[in-house]
Every structure is written in structure tokens, then in C-alpha cells.
Amino acid sequence: MSFRFSLAALALALISMSMHHVLATSVEIELDSESGKLEVAVFFTPRDLEAALTAANGRAIRLDKEDKLEQLLETYLDANFDLLLADGSTATFLWVGQESELRDFWVYFELDAQGSLKGCSIQNTLLAGLGAEYISTVTMAKAGGGKRSLRFDGHQKKLQLDETQGVGDDHPAESSSITHPESVGAAR
Amino acid sequence: MVQPVNPSKSQLLVLLCLCFSGLPQAAPAQEKQQRPDAFRQLDEIWPTPNGERRASGAPGAAYWQQRVDYQIELALQEDTRQIVGSEHITYHNQSPDTLRYLWVQLENNRMRPGSMSERIQGPPSFDGGMSLESLKRRRAAAAFDGGMNILDVSSNHHPLHFVINDTMMRVDLPAPLRSGEDFELDIAWSFIINRSDEVGGRAAAEWFQEDGNWIFELAHWFPRLAVYDDVNGWQNKQFLGSGEFALEFGDYDVRITVPNDHIVAASGVLQNPSEVLSAAQQQRLAQAQQIGNAGPTMIVTLEEATANESSKPSGTKTWHFRADNVRDFAWASSRKFLWDCWGIWSGDQALGEGHAVAAMSFWPKEGEPLWSKYSTHAVVHTLEVYSRYTFEYPYPTAISVNGPVGGMEYPMICFNGPRPDQDGTYSRRTKYGLIGVVIHEVGHNYFPMIVNSDERQWGWMDEGLNTFVQYLAEMEWEEGHTGRWGQPEGIVGYMVSAEQVPIMTNADSLLSSGNNAYGKPMTALNILRETVMGRELFDFAFAEYARRWKFKHPKPADFFRTMEDASAVDLDWFWHGWFYTTDHVDIALTDVKWYQPGPLDPQVKSELNKQARGNPAETLQHRRNAPLAKRADVYPELRDFYDSYDPLDATIAEKRAFERLYASLEDWEHTIVDNPQNYYVLEFENLGGLVMPILIGVLYADGSTGLRRIPAEIWRRNSETVKTLVITEQPVVRFTLDPRLETADADVSNNLWPREQLQPSRFDLFRAKGGSSRGNPMRDSLQEDKQ
Structure with missing residues (x-):
């Protein structure tokens, strides 16, 4: 058995982690039919994200204090969340922004899906390699009823997007309006 | 009695009924319906009521629980981080049963090499590398020589036979202990306190390299009796780290010997201030505890605590505490502690009811300026708000301590982790993180320290209920305060995910325990209060549950039953959907039909x-034939x-x-005929599985709005599809299902009719806000001021 030390392995993580803490992210994705890009919003708990950035950069990272936070986030997300297109190439990563709330941390970016998710896969290693169990759940926005989510973990890092689940289908709003009453009583 | 009607009016009514009935009725079903019954009563799965626990959810006349009193003496050896203790236990068998043995909990044995907790851990992921820090902690945890060394178990100087099974110790009694009898035993033990930078946990020692000092926070530090009750017998399920604690009430008399320059915070009331505090500190404490002060008073100041850091102990002191009618005892000790106190009154002082409470905080200088500003205020705020929703706080002290533990609760004392940055500035998250965690952990005094549920089995009974009241308290902290789980939409992401188990799952088997035990039950109760029951009914029932089970051991059915018993609201459908399944809410407005009665x-x-x-379209031949002469x-x-x-x-x-018919009509019939109104038949489909009230926002043609609230019982005969009739004076231009986002509806894009607007995604909302947020604007602002 072997495992490799990445640069991140040199990190002196200052963030304490409970031995039984399960790292988790949740990701919302949606294909913008106009731009053809996959819009991605990733939720982290601040503690998990700090641990990931600390490990990835070899120094202690505090979200509240880091001057180059956006740059570090962009690098980390680009390296750990990919959209693999049908031809096998990797979709271009486009940084959008980050948002810090009291107990939440959100990161936003786009992946250029070139208008379609047919035959595409997601490769997701967010929070991997931190020495703890981790789960990343990717949910398709506007997927309608049912549990439309993909689960990534230490055993599952790449999953095909299934169009039958509605991923990538740009569900247009059903066109309807209330314009004329049905005047049943008028019929003879 | 049915009034006769003349034949012509009878025909008129038939005509109107046909008008309103809309589309033809569906043909009779060819197969029997197999729809799930969302309103099936839960008595089938809840325990059968008995003398101990009634069908109303209240304790019965035969209710009983055990009681255990402790006299403990211990010493902290700072240099070795060792605790050496001895205790005299009095076990009161108030059960109707005869006991041949007692089960004693040794939770610290979870840290013993080879413990069940250690052996069942899954491997980490080594893919992508692993940080040295992570490896260090893994190795340190595996090598840590933790666990309790049991030095003596005896009764009246006679050794007792005992068997240790991981985190449980069975003590065999020399003779059967009959109902109503007491048994006294003595236990001596020692253990090494884990370092927080090596092995995490609910108790730890934190090392400060800069000044060479420790903060010790101690919990589950002594052998203590397991619960024996009417439902489980002995609750001797092993401690695996997630399922927390189940404990009996009792009186504690504890003497803690520490280096004589330490300050000790503990459950209960300090009995010997003259022996451990300076004259000035005693005077300040007495002043601080007086009722009526405008805020906290410092007992140990920043200057004194800083000076203490460089002192050397010349010996030891023994701090003596008493804590009555508590289920546990925790304490903290350090020479780094600052200390403040604010005396408040619990109860109606004007009526002479209640008692004084000393709200206090202990923290190192690293907690400044955040802790002196917010901690004790948050303690007092918690007691004020929680007491309003449950019962008056019954204990004499309430303490918040800063140290290595991020957030953990015990009777009268809790450990809270947030600190500012080294330069004294802090982010918004740190500030509200501290306020929130103090409220949460102090709030645990109510659930489960007093309403003493079984945490080892049910995490939600204390965490969920407490997080719910925490939200209520946070909403009263300041305008605009928001909690992560407060609003129903905050739980949607979790509820639609596949990675979940029902709330009613054993605490050690939960997936995503934060969402499962805290967020989802908290949101469920919030929805119950705001949307299903209403505040008046909910608040009374919730307080009734707290009152009934104060200083007792409630089980889930006791809570569920009490909420219904005290409100006259059948909530079995709600408990079933939210607590026993992983269904989510997604109700779609699938069709709207508009009818108007035909004119008579x-x-x-x-x-x-x-x-x-209309006019027929003019065809080409019509156009060409028009000029032709016509014979007629x-x-x-x-x-x-x-x-x-x-x-x-x-x-x-x-x-x-x-004319004849109209002349024969009565006034009320004229009203209907002359003002035909609009009749809308709305059809809903339950896509997520959870039945919920249907809330219909209506936008009328003149721009006015309305809201129709239909109880969840509309789904009682068909939990998959239902229709409802909405009658309006004006035509409607838009229907919106759940317009105020009350129900945690997972997909609001199917809530509109006409479906012209789609709810913006999280991504869209962020873009609309126009940019990223900053982490520590306080520091940025200070830097800008300097420039």
C-alpha cells in the first residue's frame, strides 16, 4: 500500500478536527441555457474549508484573516471540482465570487459546459485528503420532485451526469396563463 | 328538515351545480387504491401508555426515577495533566425493582487504546495526500494512554466485585438492593487529560506556548451511575463518541484541589470563597451578585489575569462546590482566567417569587475584548428568553467558560470556543458565533440538563429542541439577527439530499448529525409553531412539555403526545413525515381552472x-363570391x-x-345570480412526500393580494393529489403556493400559476447582490483608519 504526499502534506494544520468529524460540502449546480455554462454554488462549513485550504497551501489559513483568500479559493476549487465534457476535455473554470455568512461559506464559479451536459461527468475531490471521512453532495437546481443529488466521497470521485434525472435540461417554465374562464354554464 | 322547492327553482339549482362541478367525473377506478395514509395514527408504533407514562404524554402516577448523590474529592496535577479522585456514591433505588448490580459509566475509556470507539473508526481517505498535522493527530490519538484507571471499588471498606466492559463498569452488589433501599459505595480512580492539540473531545487541556500555561476543561471525569428507568432498564449502551449522555439527578458535593494560583469554575455554588479568593475578589463577587447591577462586574481583571500567567504556584488550594439536583458536574481551571459576574433574579421578584442567579464567565486574555463584552450578556439573555418559553431557571449559577472545547454543555456550566484574532479584531462570524454558542450551550440547561432526555439514544430531543429555543433567543438579541437554520428554506438542501436518515434514528447512527439532530428538528418545530399550530397553541404545548418533564426523563412519545394533548391538534401526520421519514416538502401547483356560472x-x-x-374567418371563396348577384x-x-x-x-x-323564475327567487338567490363571482379549481401534487398545509397567495386583477391557508388535513384521503376551490370577487392574475416560504418547499419553481417566474438559484441571488463579502471588516476598517 502506498499513498503520496502532495505539497499539501507539508501543511501544519492549525485547525483542530474531531476524530469523528465527517467533512461535508453541498453543491448546487444549474446549466444556464443562455450562456451554456454550468453555474456552481458550493457550501462549506468554515472549519472544513479552513482545513482544506490549510492543507492545500502548507500554512494555516483563516478565512477571516487571509488577504489572498479569493486567489486561494479559485486555485482550490479549480483543482478539486471539474466538469469533464463528452469529448473528454475539462470545462474551463471561471471564478465568480465567495460569500461568508455566520455559519456558512459559499463559493461561486462557472464551468463552461458549451451548452450541454450530455455525456458529461463531474469529478469532485472537495475536502478529500484531510484525514477524515468526507461527503460532497451535488444537487441539481430546478430538478423538480425526487432526490436529485449525486454523492461523492472517498470511494466515489467521478460520476456521470444522468440526463434522465434532469441534469442539464433547461426545464422551461410551463407556459400557461389565466386569461379566459371556463364558462360551463353558458353551454346549452 | 328539507324545505320543499318549486320545480323551476330545483332545475335552476341543478344547473348551477353542474356549472361548478367543472370537468366530468373520472370513471370509477378499476383497481383498489393503495395510497399511503399520511394521517395514520402513531399509537400503533408508540409505546402503550402505562402507569409511568400516560397517553396524554404526561408522567403517570406510577412514574419513578432513580437518584444518585455524590461526594467527590479530586486533585489536578498540572505538570502531568493527571486527575486523581475518589468519590462516595449514594444510590437510591426508587424503582419498583430489585437490583443485583449497578452499571457505572466510564466515558473516558473511549480514549483508551483499543476501545470500541477506536476500533470501529473507518480509515481516512489517503487519496490526494494527507497533511502532517492530520497524521500527527491520528498517531497521537492511537498512542494516547487515556482512559480511567479504577483504583478501588468498595462499600464500607469491603471491596466490591466489578467488571469493566469498555466504557461501562458493572458493580456487583453484595446483596440484592430492594425497592426503596439505598446503597453506598466508594470508587477511586485516575486518568490523564488529553491535550486539545493532539486528541479532541468534550474535555481537554489547552496549552498556551507563549506564556507556558494551561486551561483545563473537565467533563465526564468521574465514574457515574448509568440511568435505570422504566423504558430501557439499564441504559448501558457503550459511549462511541456521538451519542452523548444519559444521567440521573442527584446532589453533588465536590472538592477540587488545584495549584493555588488557579481560578476554578464549576457546576454549583462555591462554598468556601474565603479560602480560595483574595479579600478584594470576595468583595467584588459579593457586589457583583447583588441584584440590580446594570451589567457584569469583574472579579478577576485583565491585569490580574495577565499577572497570574507569570506566577508560580506555592502550593495547592481546594475549591469546594455544591450542586443540588443536577444530572452531572463539570469544571474548568486555569491561572489565565479573567472572571466576571452579573447577579440577576429568576422569577417574579415583585411577587417575592424566585431566587438570585449568578451569571458568570471565565476566559483567558486571548478572549478579549469579545468575551467581556458579550459572554455574560448572552448568558443572562438566554435565561430570560428560555425561561419565558419553558420554566424559570431553577439553579443558582449559570457559567460560560472559554477554553479548548468549541461548545459543550453541563449543568450550570458550559464550554465555548470562539475567540477574536490576535490583534483584538474579530469577524462578524466570530462575534455571532460566540453569542450563538453561548446561548446554545447555556440553553442546554433546559434541554437536557433539566428536561432530562436520553442523549445516548436520541440526539434531537435535546439538540433539536434547544436549537429551536436558541433561534427564538437569537431573534430577540438584535434586529436583523439571522440563524442558519431558522428559516425553513435553510434546511431544504439537506432534506432533498440522499445522504440522510430519519430524525428518529439512534444518535450514533446519524448521518450529518448537525442537520439531522439540530437543523431539521429545529426547523420542524419552527414550522409547527408558525404555520401548522400558530404561536399561541404551540407555545402553550411546548411549555407544558417542559413543565411536565422538568427534572424527569422524557421519551420521544412523551413529547409528541404532549404537543397534541395540550393543543387539540392531531400532529401524527407531522411527526410521521418529519421525524420518521426522509421525505421532503415539494408541493406543486399543477393546474388551475377558472369557472364562472353561466348567466341565467x-x-x-x-x-x-x-x-x-365570434365571426367566421373570411375565406378566399367568400371574398370572390361576394360580388355575385344572389337570387334571393x-x-x-x-x-x-x-x-x-x-x-x-x-x-x-x-x-x-x-322572468317567472327570477320573480320567484328569494333575496339570497338574487345575490348569487346577480353576482356570479369567479370559481378557481386549483390542483396540487405532492412530489416530495411530506404532506403540509397548502398556503395560497392570491394576486387579484386590481393589484390587491390575499392569502388562503388550507390545513394539511386536505391530504387526508389522498396524500398525492388534491384539489381545492377558491372563490373570488375579482379575477385572479396569479396564484403563488407558499408565498412566504413557510414550509421548506424544495422546488418553488412549480409553485406559481401562471408559471412565468422561476425562483432565482443561489447562484443568481449571489450575482444579484453584486460581489463577494469580506471576512473581517472590523480589521479592514481599522487599517483604513490608519491610512
Whole structure:
């Protein structure tokens, strides 16, 4: 058995982690039919994200204090969340922004899906390699009823997007309006 | 009694009914329905009521629980981080049963090499590398020589036979302990306190390299009796780290010997301030505990605590505490502690009811300026708000301590982790993180320290209920305060995910325990309060549950039953959906049909029918044939009745019939006929599985709005599809399902009719805000001021 030390392995993580803490992210994705890009919003708990950035950069990272936070986030997300297109190439990563709330941390970016998710896969290693169990759940926005989510973990890092689940289908709003009453009583 | 009606009016009513019935009825089903019954009563799965626990959810006349009193002496050896203790236990067998042995909990044995907790851990992921820090902690945890060394178990100086099974110790009694009898035993033990930078946990020692000092926070530090009750017998499930604690009430008398320059915070009341505090500190404490002060008073100041850091102990001191009617005892010790205190009154002082409470905080200088500003205020705020929703705080102290533990609760004392940055500035998250965690952990005094549920089995019974009241307290902290789980939409992401188990799952088996035990039950209760029951009914029932089970051991059914018993609201459907399944809420407004009664006046009806018929389109042949001469124009005698007859015209007979009918109508019938109104049939589909009330926002043609609230019982016969009728004076231009986002509906894009607007995604909302947020704007602002 072997495992490799990445640069991140040199990190002196200052963030304490409970031995039984399960790292988790949740990701919302949606294909913008106009731009053809996959819009991605990733939720982290601040503690998990700090641990990931600390490990990835070899120094202690505090979200509240880091001057180059956006740059570090962009690098980390680009390296750990990919959209693999049908031809096998990797979709271009486009940084959008980050948002810090009291107990939440959100990161936003786009992946250029070139208008379609047919035959595409997601490769997701967010929070991997931190020495703890981790789960990343990717949910398709506007997927309608049912549990439309993909689960990534230490055993599952790449999953095909299934169009039958509605991923990538740009569900247009059903066109309807209330314009004329049905005047049943008028019929003879 | 049925009033006779004349034949013509009877026909009129039949006509109207047909008008309103809309589409033809579906043909009778060829197969029997197999729909799930969302309203099936849960008595089938809840425990059968008995003398101990009643069907109302209240404790019965035969209710009993055990009681355990402790006298403990211990010493902290700072240099070795060792605890050496001895205790004298009095076990009161108040059960109707005869006991041949006692089970004693040794939770610290979870840290013993080879413990069950250690052996069942899954491997980490080594893919992508692993940080040295992570490896260090893994190795340190594996090598840590933790766990309790049991030095003596005896009774009246006679050794008792005992067997240790991981985190449980069975003590065999020399003779059967009958109902109503007491048994006294003595246990001596020692253990090494884990370092927080090596092995995490609910108790730890934190090392400060800069000044060479420790903060010790101690919990589950002594052998203590497991619960024996009417439901589980002995609750001797092993401690695996997630399922927390189940404990009996009792009185504690504890003497803690520490280096004589330490300050000790503990459950209960300090009995010997003159022996451990300076004269100035005693004077300050007495002053601080007086009722009526405007805020906290410092007992140990920043300057004194800083000076203490460089002191060397010249010996030891023993701090003596008493804590009555508590289920546990925790404490903290350090020479780094600052200390403040604010005396408040619990109860109605004007009526002479209640008692004084010392709200206190202990923290190192690293907690400044955040802790002196917010901690004790948050303690007092918690007691004020929680007492309003449950019962008056019964204990004499309430303490918040800063140290290595991020957030953990015990009777009268809790450990809270947030600190500012080294430069004294802090982010918004740190500030509200501290306020929130103090409220949460102090709030645990109510659930489960007093309403003493079994945490080892049910995480949600304390965490969920406490997080719910925490939210209520946070909403009263300041305008605009938001909690992560407070609003229903905050739990949607979790509820639609596949990675979940029902709330009613054993605490050690939870997936995503934060969402499962905290967020989802908290949100469920919030929805119950705001949308299903209403605040008045909910608040009374919730307080009744707290009152009934104060200083007792409630089980889930006791909570569920009490909420229904005290409100006259059948909530079995709600408990089933939210607590026993992983279904989510997604109700879709799938169809809207608009009806208006046809006019009875045949003349009006004729005109409407002609409008509906419209003019036939002019074809090419019509256009070309128009100029041709027509024979009937040349010979007018060829014309007859049919040249002017329109089948849509009202006949004279119809007009006369209507005049007779109208004249026979009563006033209320005229009201209906003259003001036909609009009738909308709305159809809903339950896509997520959870039945919920249907909340319909209505936008009328004149721009006014309305809200119709339909109870969840509309789904009682069909939990998959239902229809409802909405009658309006004005035409409706838009229906919106759940317009105020009350129900945690997972997909709001199917809530609109017409479906012209789609709810913006999280991504869209962020873009609309226009940019990223900053982490520590306080520091940025200070830097800008300097420039």
C-alpha cells in the first residue's frame, strides 16, 4: 500500500478536527441555457474549508484573516471540482465570487459546459485528503420532485451526469396563463 | 328538515351545480387504491401508555426515577495533566425493582487504546495526500494512554466485585438492593487529560506556548451511575463518541484541589470563597451578585489575569462546590482566567417569587475584548428568553467558560470556543458565533440538563429542541439577527439530499448529525409553531412539555403526545413525515381552472354565446363570391323565418321563463345570480412526500393580494393529489403556493400559476447582490483608519 504526499502534506494544520468529524460540502449546480455554462454554488462549513485550504497551501489559513483568500479559493476549487465534457476535455473554470455568512461559506464559479451536459461527468475531490471521512453532495437546481443529488466521497470521485434525472435540461417554465374562464354554464 | 322547492327553482339549482362541478367525473377506478395514509395514527408504533407514562404524554402516577448523590474529592496535577479522585456514591433505588448490580459509566475509556470507539473508526481517505498535522493527530490519538484507571471499588471498606466492559463498569452488589433501599459505595480512580492539540473531545487541556500555561476543561471525569428507568432498564449502551449522555439527578458535593494560583469554575455554588479568593475578589463577587447591577462586574481583571500567567504556584488550594439536583458536574481551571459576574433574579421578584442567579464567565486574555463584552450578556439573555418559553431557571449559577472545547454543555456550566484574532479584531462570524454558542450551550440547561432526555439514544430531543429555543433567543438579541437554520428554506438542501436518515434514528447512527439532530428538528418545530399550530397553541404545548418533564426523563412519545394533548391538534401526520421519514416538502401547483356560472338571463346568455362564437374567418371563396348577384336578393319573396333565425338567439319562451323564475327567487338567490363571482379549481401534487398545509397567495386583477391557508388535513384521503376551490370577487392574475416560504418547499419553481417566474438559484441571488463579502471588516476598517 502506498499513498503520496502532495505539497499539501507539508501543511501544519492549525485547525483542530474531531476524530469523528465527517467533512461535508453541498453543491448546487444549474446549466444556464443562455450562456451554456454550468453555474456552481458550493457550501462549506468554515472549519472544513479552513482545513482544506490549510492543507492545500502548507500554512494555516483563516478565512477571516487571509488577504489572498479569493486567489486561494479559485486555485482550490479549480483543482478539486471539474466538469469533464463528452469529448473528454475539462470545462474551463471561471471564478465568480465567495460569500461568508455566520455559519456558512459559499463559493461561486462557472464551468463552461458549451451548452450541454450530455455525456458529461463531474469529478469532485472537495475536502478529500484531510484525514477524515468526507461527503460532497451535488444537487441539481430546478430538478423538480425526487432526490436529485449525486454523492461523492472517498470511494466515489467521478460520476456521470444522468440526463434522465434532469441534469442539464433547461426545464422551461410551463407556459400557461389565466386569461379566459371556463364558462360551463353558458353551454346549452 | 328539507324545505320543499318549486320545480323551476330545483332545475335552476341543478344547473348551477353542474356549472361548478367543472370537468366530468373520472370513471370509477378499476383497481383498489393503495395510497399511503399520511394521517395514520402513531399509537400503533408508540409505546402503550402505562402507569409511568400516560397517553396524554404526561408522567403517570406510577412514574419513578432513580437518584444518585455524590461526594467527590479530586486533585489536578498540572505538570502531568493527571486527575486523581475518589468519590462516595449514594444510590437510591426508587424503582419498583430489585437490583443485583449497578452499571457505572466510564466515558473516558473511549480514549483508551483499543476501545470500541477506536476500533470501529473507518480509515481516512489517503487519496490526494494527507497533511502532517492530520497524521500527527491520528498517531497521537492511537498512542494516547487515556482512559480511567479504577483504583478501588468498595462499600464500607469491603471491596466490591466489578467488571469493566469498555466504557461501562458493572458493580456487583453484595446483596440484592430492594425497592426503596439505598446503597453506598466508594470508587477511586485516575486518568490523564488529553491535550486539545493532539486528541479532541468534550474535555481537554489547552496549552498556551507563549506564556507556558494551561486551561483545563473537565467533563465526564468521574465514574457515574448509568440511568435505570422504566423504558430501557439499564441504559448501558457503550459511549462511541456521538451519542452523548444519559444521567440521573442527584446532589453533588465536590472538592477540587488545584495549584493555588488557579481560578476554578464549576457546576454549583462555591462554598468556601474565603479560602480560595483574595479579600478584594470576595468583595467584588459579593457586589457583583447583588441584584440590580446594570451589567457584569469583574472579579478577576485583565491585569490580574495577565499577572497570574507569570506566577508560580506555592502550593495547592481546594475549591469546594455544591450542586443540588443536577444530572452531572463539570469544571474548568486555569491561572489565565479573567472572571466576571452579573447577579440577576429568576422569577417574579415583585411577587417575592424566585431566587438570585449568578451569571458568570471565565476566559483567558486571548478572549478579549469579545468575551467581556458579550459572554455574560448572552448568558443572562438566554435565561430570560428560555425561561419565558419553558420554566424559570431553577439553579443558582449559570457559567460560560472559554477554553479548548468549541461548545459543550453541563449543568450550570458550559464550554465555548470562539475567540477574536490576535490583534483584538474579530469577524462578524466570530462575534455571532460566540453569542450563538453561548446561548446554545447555556440553553442546554433546559434541554437536557433539566428536561432530562436520553442523549445516548436520541440526539434531537435535546439538540433539536434547544436549537429551536436558541433561534427564538437569537431573534430577540438584535434586529436583523439571522440563524442558519431558522428559516425553513435553510434546511431544504439537506432534506432533498440522499445522504440522510430519519430524525428518529439512534444518535450514533446519524448521518450529518448537525442537520439531522439540530437543523431539521429545529426547523420542524419552527414550522409547527408558525404555520401548522400558530404561536399561541404551540407555545402553550411546548411549555407544558417542559413543565411536565422538568427534572424527569422524557421519551420521544412523551413529547409528541404532549404537543397534541395540550393543543387539540392531531400532529401524527407531522411527526410521521418529519421525524420518521426522509421525505421532503415539494408541493406543486399543477393546474388551475377558472369557472364562472353561466348567466341565467337568456338575453345575456345569447350575447355571450355570440361573442364566444365570434365571426367566421373570411375565406378566399367568400371574398370572390361576394360580388355575385344572389337570387334571393332579386326575389325577396323567397326569404322566410330561417333567413333571420340565429340559433343562439333567446326565444320568447325562454325570456318569459326567466322572468317567472327570477320573480320567484328569494333575496339570497338574487345575490348569487346577480353576482356570479369567479370559481378557481386549483390542483396540487405532492412530489416530495411530506404532506403540509397548502398556503395560497392570491394576486387579484386590481393589484390587491390575499392569502388562503388550507390545513394539511386536505391530504387526508389522498396524500398525492388534491384539489381545492377558491372563490373570488375579482379575477385572479396569479396564484403563488407558499408565498412566504413557510414550509421548506424544495422546488418553488412549480409553485406559481401562471408559471412565468422561476425562483432565482443561489447562484443568481449571489450575482444579484453584486460581489463577494469580506471576512473581517472590523480589521479592514481599522487599517483604513490608519491610512
